[in-house]
Amino acid sequence: MTKKQKPTVLITGAAGALAQQVINRLRDTYQIVAVDFRKQTYLSDDIPSYQINFNKRVFEDLFRKYEFDGVIHLGRITSSEETRMRRYNANVLGSQKLLELSHKYGIKKVIVLSTYHVYGANAYNPALIDETAPLKAAELTMDLIDSVELENLANIYLWKYRDLNITILRPCNIVGPGVQNTISSLLSSKRAPVLAGFSPVMQFIHIDDMADAIVLSYEKNKSGIYNVAPEDWVSYQQALELSGCSKLPLPSIPPSVPRFLAKTMNLKIFPAFLLNYFKYSVVIDGRSFNKTFGFKVKRPLKEIFRYYKEMKS
Template sequence: MGKVVLVTGVARHLGSRFVQTIRRQPGVDLVVGVDVQPSVHDLVGGIDDGRLAGYTFVHADIRRPVVARILAEHEVDTVVHLNVSTTMLGSTSRSTVKETNVIGTMQLLAAVQKSPTVQRLVVKSTTSVYGSAPRDPAVFNEQMQPKMLPSGGFAKDAVEVEGYVRGFGRRRPDVAVCVLRFANIVGPDADTPLNEYFSLPVLPTVLGYDPRLQFVHEDDAVEVLRLAAVEPRRSTTNSGTFNVAGEGVLLLSQAARRLGRPTVPMLLPAVSWVAGLARQTRVLDFSPEQMRMLTHGRVVDTRHLRENFGYTPGYSTEAALADLARSTGAGLLPPEQVARWTSRVAELLPTDRGGK
């Protein structure tokens, strides 16, 4: 019998895209999707080449002790945990998302720990675990610790999740564990806070700061997940923790010009107030840690990924943003006019911008 892959978080865009990809892989016989609601995408239909692994959806809340039964029933050997969310889905409350991220992961790991069939665990995480602070190093690698641990929100959830995963790895050293720390995922269909932010007609920014940013395209995110789940190289089991980001760095001001979006520099308290209002009205789900990232920026080293996976993301940071720009269309102003406008604003600001 071939691989049986269990995927959590299939209701979201990344989860459903990963299911569509993993079903096409040779050696995969069955994919089991687990979530509190099914995907809005078609995960059941066939494809032209006729090679498609079976798919079954299990309506289950991973916060409940139900995963052990699912693992046993389908004899799952690979678990891909994508239900670690950085944003709220629909009308879901922040407390519900936190419970799913943390309590759900604990329940999942408890089930996997008892399973005799599971051989591999892949966990989606985020580079937000490094935080964003004024005195951060220029580039984070996987061994570095943040100057200041995230104190709340989704970044803190990710820190807790990774802690539980490390504990699981010590208890089950026979299971290959891979943690993928994704930079901000962007793309035509990505359902991420930064995608929503860049879709705004005008971008509020923090006065005096121009942070360095990295992006990973949704296509590359799916491909790295595929490699982690089904294609470990001979020299390694692709176990460990890996930063995932496109090559290169963009300043927020550069990103705005490429998108044709005018920026509105505001004092930090005003930007925080606008972000809080957007969250309350569900116009935009932008958390405090995202605000810190748009103030101080964050850049990570991806050498560990390239060396162990033998993979370099097909989209650089700039190319990933360009693809997003094509899908969102032109902003309120032509890019050339935005460039002139933002350059004029830059001339009026202090020379010490405080960002990196």
């Protein structure tokens, strides 16, 4: 086998806009191998790309073939994409297989993308939630159990196998061009639902800034758990106004009513399992990440909302 010219990095979730932004930032310095559970994505002739189930034996063949130096795991499947069982198999069992193979083949750096949703949304959340706060999302909804279990799994490997140098990132709402998550769909729509009597404070990070944060955390190689969020925030209803959305008020009590209306009106962009996040503020403290990695966002909120407003014109 010939000596590798560049370090080789495995990036999961390659079909997603965030992974593609990360790949674009790393491709000149690293040999990239892209994989995705959902579909195969052509990136360029010099980047091998695979649609692969992490739980299948062929996944291990990639570790043998490419001798990865690092892994950036961005392939967490959201609740809107798959059934609960398929999501669990991919997010939890698939991630466990990925971490086992990383340990087996001597990987020296692993990034795991999580989400601020793991903290849960309730009326008793502190004003700023730091990384030591308990992960309460699994108590509130079954649809976020796999997100919490993925985090717990990464935590186990973080402390058990220090040689993997695992960094777990918990970003706030990632938005911007190409992002297809719940909040981006809401900001993109001409009419967005709001719960009467509620307008929680929210944080938003531009996809470009999040890609920068991932690259920075990979290259600086400091293990641990970090929130990733800017130091400013805005209420949900104000975010809609700034994005040029008109509001569609839904009654908020009893809790079954907004769930029923969202389903009846086919509001797929307002999933029932996230309703509490549109009632209660979940504001995370990103200062530890900013200080440790020297990170500062470059795209302010006004730029984020201007993008969504201009989409509608």
